[in-house]
Amino acid sequence: MHLKILAAARGHCEEMARLGYFSHFSPTPGRRTPFDRMKLAGYERGVGENLALHGSALGAHVSWLHSSGH
Numbered sequence: 612m613h614l615k616i617l618a619a620a621r622g623h624c625e626e627m628a629r630l631g632y633f634s635h636f637s638p639t640p641g642r643r644t645p646f647d648r649m650k651l652a653g654y655e656r657g658v659g660e661n662l663a664l665h666g667s668a669l670g671a672h673v674s675w676l677h678s679s680g681h
Contacts, residue, residue: 619645619652620660635660 626642627633635645642648645660663671 613654615652615654616649619648619654622652623648623660633662633664635662 623637623642623645626637626639630638632638637643637648642651646658649655649658661671661675663674665671665674
């Protein structure tokens with residue numbers, strides 16, 4: 612696991628919990644996109660992000676398959 616990516620992901624999770632939202636896109640200027648957040652953490656390569664609000668990997672996968680836009 613890459614520690615810079617971990618830091619970006621953890622920061623986004625903490626922000627979503629604190630501000631009460633669940634999205635790939637942050638309402639905070641400068642942290643709007645996954646790339647913005649990873650760049651702030653010092654990682655400037657290609658990026659992607661998976662979000663899941665589910666109790667298991669299988670459940671998250673099934674939810675992702677049935678999610679509009681994916």
